[in-house]
Amino acid sequence: MFFPKIKPFLYLGIFYLIVSLLLRIVFIFHPITTAEFSFLEILKMLMLGLLNDALVFIITCPFLALYFLFLSNSKYQRPYGYIILGILCLIFLYIFIIPDNIFKQYGGSVAQIAMAFIGLKIVIFTLMLFLPEKRVRIRNSMYFLTVFLYVLLIIFNAVSEYFFYNEFGLRYNFIAVDYLIYTNEVIGNIIESYPVAPLFLAIFAATVIVTLFIYKKTKSELLVLPDIKQKIILLSSFCILLAIGILGLNFTTKLKSDNVFVEEIQANGLPKFYWAFTHNELDYFQFYPHINQQVAENTFLHQFTPPVLKRTILSEKPELKKNVVLISIESLSADFMAHYGNTQKITPFLDSLADQSLMFTNLYATGNRTVRGLEALTLCIPPTAGESIIKRENNKNKFTTGSIFKSKGYDVKFLYGGYSYFDNMKDFYQGNGYEIVDRNNFKPEEISFANVWGVADEDMAKKAIQTMNDETESGKPFFNHWMTVSNHRPFTYPNGKIDIPGDAKSREGGVKYTDYALRKFFEMAKKQEWYPNTVFVIIADHCASSAGDTELPMDKYKIPAMIFSEGFIQPQKFTQTMSQIDVMPTLFGLLNFNYQTKFLGQDAFSKEFQPKAYVATYEDLGLIKDNYLTIISPVKKIKQYALTQQRNNLSPEFNLYYNEKYLNPNLQNKKLVEQTISAYQSTSYWLKKNQLNR
Template sequence: MKEYIGRIYELLKRIGIILLFFSLSRLFFYLFNLSLFSDIGFFHILRIMVIGLRFDLSVIVYFNILMILMHIFPLGKVYYNKYYQRTISFLFISINTILISINLSDSVFYHFTQKRSTNDVLKFIFISNDALKLLPRFLLDYWYLVIFVIIIVYAFVKLNIKIGQRLAPEIKLTYKQISFRTLSMLVILGLCLLGARGGIQLRPLSMMHATTYGPTKEVPIILNTPFTLMTTFGHGGISDYSFFDESELRQYYNVVKQKSRPGNLNKRNVVIILLESFSKEYVGSLNNYKGYTPFLDSLIANSLAFTNAFSSGYRSMDAIPTTITSIPCLIDDPIITSVYGNNRYTSLADILKHESYETAFFHGGTNGTLGLDGFVKSLGFERYYGRTEYGNDNDYDNYWGIYDEPFLKFMIKKIGEMKEPFFAMEFTLSSHYPYSIPKKYENTFKEGPLRIHRVVSYTDNSLRKFFEEAKGEKWFRNTIFIISADHPAQSVIPGAKGNINDADNLPDNSLLKYYKNTSGRYAIPILIYQPGDSSLNGIYDDVFQQSDILPTVLDLLNYNGKYIAFGNSALDTTTVHAAFHYVNGLYQITYKDHCLLFNGVEPTALYLRNDIDHTSNLLEKEPAIALKLENILKAYLQEYSHRMRKNDLQIKTR
């Protein structure tokens, strides 16, 4: 009996060691991203770390169940067999080193994505070669993570030795001892079941449970990445939400669009340019400072500029479908790789193709990157131009594809071969990690507080050269240009000044803090430019999201057809103008001066947008506003879930 209790004690020591390393990796996550959690004090972080143990224990039990069984199975001398012991040691060291390494690595990724990694990261790794190409550069840039992983492996090995492997005692199992061991094993397995599901609540532990412990911004610290990967694996869809009957639903939000206006389609050309990783924070004219985008600033002065514009998400694979189809991503996986990837969507390319437009999609990346070439063709683009079609790898950046400047020049050439009217869409790539620029520009653009600032300036300059050359083309003055970031990127730490050339080139600290809350983190520049059309000049300060681009373009073209869109035209003053997001397991609506967070059942928080740290929850103080936003969001979710699940995203009579 004493011998078996000793084995259980060894198991508890091993689990305790794993919990300790999970806690240390959580502390590292917090410290590495301190700029995003600057208002969370030391004692509060201790509370969060204690709460996080519940999520740590769940994933530890799931991944270590074989090791646990090998400890508690009612064996005699077999337990002390050297191969049996080596197997336990191997499982203990290998599995948990991988788990902790994933947790540490995500401390870096979080700075780019603003969320714990989920199943979509695994899909990115396995459907694309880009992850393998970036790995050497990532290891070089974040060499200290490699050192930490080596230290962890060493620590696990040393601690495993210290736990000790005793010599096999003389064991003669009696009926009483076998009964005790069997009963103990069943009790421990019961406790493991309790730990794995996170308690005795009705539903097993999920990411959503973390939102019950405090503000949304604390959720990523409470969670751990192995847990978020595990709980989102194979769960790419959205729940079936039903809140209203059909007549009531349309009162709050209507996704079926049709305008009746005089006149025929205004067949102007349409060019959409998606800029990789262009945060609103980087644009000087939108933040009252110098900034890193002088050309974009000059274009904004002659365009319809959306000063409260938001991306659909934090991934390029969210922005592209949203911009083309007006459907945001409110699920863990990108729509392109999700269970809804083969749905039939209403697409701007398809609509315009039926109006005799020629259509083409441009992206300088290696063909097949993100599955873009196949996806955009399914949306109605007749041609796809990528790295293969460009045909000159002298301009290859060795990571993602062709540098922006030469590829934008190539785009002008190919547009010149298209018949008018045409719809062309470009997705740039140079301002993506690892931020490579051509050698001839290495001393041209200054470093800012962030490494991305220099390459943002390079892409901005590439855009300037594109417009300078395009001005000489016959199609230029008959073209509507829509320029939007695909998503934001890293944000500067408020008050930080590094050892850099342009350290003082920063927005106000209050803006920097705003760009880190659950609403402001999605802020991007969007503008519409029509050469020679003064009616499209000025500031649009209502909320505008990427999903609003499709209906706005169709309004500008005087399109009278019926279609489905989850966004609304900026020209329509009678409808709801809001942004919708999926934030760490919660749904969010940003509307006028407020943003509301909703867990699928009830609201969890209501904040003023100028509450930059989201510290004052107004749910009880402003119930009327909370109810209004809740109903709009519920209607939106109901339409989204029903139509995505039923593949009901096109007007059937079309």
Template sequence: MLLFSRFFPKRFRLLWYFVGTFIVLSTIIRLVFTFWMLSEVDTSFFKIGNTLLIGFLFDIGTVSFFAVPYALYLLIFPKKWYGSLFDRIVTWFAYTLGIIIFLFSFFAEITFWEEFKNRFNFIAVDYLIYTYEVVKNINESYPIPLLVGGILLLTAFLLYRTKRKGVLRKTFNNENTSKQKLLPTLFFIAIAAIFALFVKNKDAEQFENRYNNEIAKTGIYSFFAAFQNNELSFTDFYKTLPVKDAFAEVNSEFKKRGDSILFPEKELIFRNISNIDSLPELKPNVIFICVESLSAKFLGSFGNKENITPTLDSLANHSLFFNNLFANGTRTVRGMEAITLSIPPTPGRSIVKRENNQQLFTIGEVFKQKGYNRNFFYGGDGYFDNMNSFFGGNGFNIVDRGRGFLLDKSITTTRTNIEDEEVTFENAWGIADEDIYNKVIKVADEAHSAGKPFFDFVMTTSNHRPYTYPEGKIDIPSGSGRSGAVKYTDYAISQFLKKAQQKEWYKNTVIIIMADHCASSAGRQELDVKNYHIPGLMLNLPNISPEKVDKMASQIDIFPTLFSLLNWNYDSNLYGTDILKMKPEEERAFVGTYRKLGLLKGNDEVMVLGDQRASNSYKWNRETNELQPLKEDEVFLKEIISNYQTADYLFSNGGLKLKSLGLEN
């Protein structure tokens, strides 16, 4: 007790109690997550013990940042004013505010974990920017009055318990001197300084099991770490090759496929893709439907027994259906990046959300060169996730709800509002899929009347929490869960196709349907490969018979495949290639998170690059979804590094810009 009194004299008793309260609450949350994922967590004595120990250390570091300001206050506040009205107001206010922040963050962590199976990361930081959508979504998904009431009741209980234990009395009634208060103050400053200068959030990741790594972290610390570091330098954090060697490796693969490199002396991949058979080019309209969170596992075509995708399952038999297709990332903006830029995922934030992401070479540029109008449809407000700025800045006309910020002032594009009278149902994320499809048909009618081919990029929203949609459309009540949202999404597609087929323009329109990402990407493995598997299909292709394509590919390959099927001769800055022409050894899919960059090969071998210049090789077991370690293959390593390194280099050094490629803006 004497040692304790020296470290924490009576004046610091409330601060000590505050620290202890945080550690207890944080440990409870850590145990909740452990039991939540009990079947996935490595619960061997050594591993779970280390998980909790690391978590405890991060808790101490985190709470020290909160403790330092009050410790400094206690240090400099004169002894003669201990317990004064001012002292009591400051102390009660600081303590209450701290408790509320802790409780709010813990409740928020539970909802975030439910959605992403992660501690706070840069996604949570992004959500702070879009408070309208996020708050509305939370309000529609959870009983907010109950949660807020619960936080306030717990706060009141903790305040009452603190008062009953006499902690405040000891804090206000003592004779501690400045000398006695110096040691505990320096203790908290030292801990905070160590964590600020030397400890990184990723230092908690000491396990092969991803869930153990996440549970070992502390949510508040993870949040501020993500706020500070949401972009990663590839050259600083990942294994690299000499730049010229990396481009030589990538371009050699393009040459093998018959592409002509246009600037072989430069660090570029710009090339010409020719129609070697000299067939006439086809120019149908193209409507691309990017479906929110549509995992392959939801479809009956992939074994689902719920019968929630009857339309898509039927279309699988009447289209070019890609059943070995993988999303490149884990968020909508990652899907958009992969589809429009046809590029492997770069570390950190998606290019859609970065600066200098306008006037790039996208699939829209290929359509532009062929004389197409280009439109981006979104049922919500396109300022969310920077979508309007990205698509508008790359030549697309915008069709959205028209609220919020428009675009960068330097961007000149057409923006069309979806008016209230065109909306039958709307939730936090946007209007019902049926409503956005009706708008697509209306705009298509106008384009057809003008006699110009159109390319429409349509982003849906209905298959997203809070999973609400118009009642009476399907046999699952609105808001009851993901299965209902998937079934409504499928139903809306069926209604769209029925209406579109009655239009004159339909017979000359290709429909492409593909997910932006899976409903969940989390798993205990370094990369959960199964949770990147998505459906993709092309419907109404001219002169193409229905076929189920087994070749492995990813989102970046869909539009290069379409361009090939249309016999287009075009210049390309796209990494994707024609799936149908892939040789077995060329089959591959890029899959990644904002930190882990993976390459999956057609033989189910996987290599993953980590941000500590790490690389790991595995064999993916499709049945168990396990990754079995393999000896590293130098050829495979060179392939994955060259693709990811050149992609990052091109964006960072302007190699994706139209101007750099000699194209007019």
């Protein structure tokens, strides 16, 4: 045979293409895919998807090719066999004995993985060396295992992509990379959210069946081992194919569409995962449209008085040293509340609290991750391309809401029911002067219920009350930022608290239990001496879902937000468009704080306030202003949508949504394009130059 050992690649490739095709069809008809496609669009997605899948499989083939390249009987002959075995043993001892070996320098479990691999190799090589009569059987077993691992990865990846798409409406992205890093929380979340045992048994059974089929069809390839000529042909062929695969993917991954679902469905998840893994932070000036830096800064800072980055805010009224409790609620979309048209009655307490509060009815989250919401509320700056600042190395000594309170003599704490190392929250908040109260601070008797994400919100509410009572005894005012956890998959909570069972694992149950826990918190708070002198800011960190048929579907970024304080904050509704980054500057204005600021959000009640909102994913950066949504993306792409207001008849006062109509470039509002570029370019530049530090 001129091209040696082709059958294993052929069978595995066909299997991979079939699985990927079925997955793509499932995505097309999945309920989360809200777009409608014509027959030609579906055909195009399937054909381009087939090409992407083939290129990805070609790139993974060298691993199997290496297996065949090292098949040989001559290496077991004397003295080569003994020399090779000796070298393997020396490598194993090097990893085991030398404390600072090259593998341990990579950190994590690299050394343990390397030692296990070499150890297994020693065992197999020893058997093959000293039991030549068993060599064929051992080789067949190893070949079966190799095919089994390939098939297992294909099936497991397909299942993983399905569940990821089911959650986010996307292929792999930064979130999937995080899932690899925070394995304890993520694996625990999967175990608590899905029927893992039946699922894994099904995966294992399917893998065994497919592996047996491929093995029986291809094991004859091992009867005659490849000679040196065949190995050279195999190696050179796959070097060429690998180059074709890489170049081909470099082209196909750049094919974009105006419809996000089209892009995601025709893509392959593995290249997207690799891209996310290698692009934690995007260089704005390399990937995004930019203008003269001075022009950008002047355009952006024109909204402030004076128009400079570091400004002094002065109030004509006396400062009010009230306690402040900022509660950021996990995944609370605006449309969960009755005020925005929901009829399920799953937020009765928050809806009643909204009637007594200053409520911001047209406010948007900056992103679709908790760290983005925390970033917006803590740093009060627009989001930047790539990962949140909270998760970057240069995340300390920033100008924060906490630093403002500390300058006023406040105790400043971050409260979280889980382990705050998750998402780098502990490192960020401690590095910016916050004290941490998290699951590590709980005694066993203080926990009535917990899942993988942390203690139940009700338990955290009790701990928060205890913390605030302790702070009051110190005689200092306090600022506490509490991040809730219960409204997160698997949506489990104590039974008997609400009318939805705690083990039902429903989103509505998670929302309603969080609402219940907040009611309990306020019932306890009202009994404390510090309550009359306390302002409560209640806001979501992000929406429950960000999937939509445009890059930034606005209804998936709208969140509830309110400021409540009995006898101080008069109930009213603020209906102008505003951003998460405007909330804390607005609070400081209500407290009449005099302070120096580098915040890029605005006090919504100041004379210079400009209604607008920043919304973003890890790569698409948007500005909502003057009934336009302007989006800038990598490869210096600019899109703009005209926004038409759409009211929900169930709640016309609150439920302002928008239809997004794509505008051709010649119809775009160029002034707003410049303002969008100016905002994100200036923010990225100031962060890079550490000008947003204290």
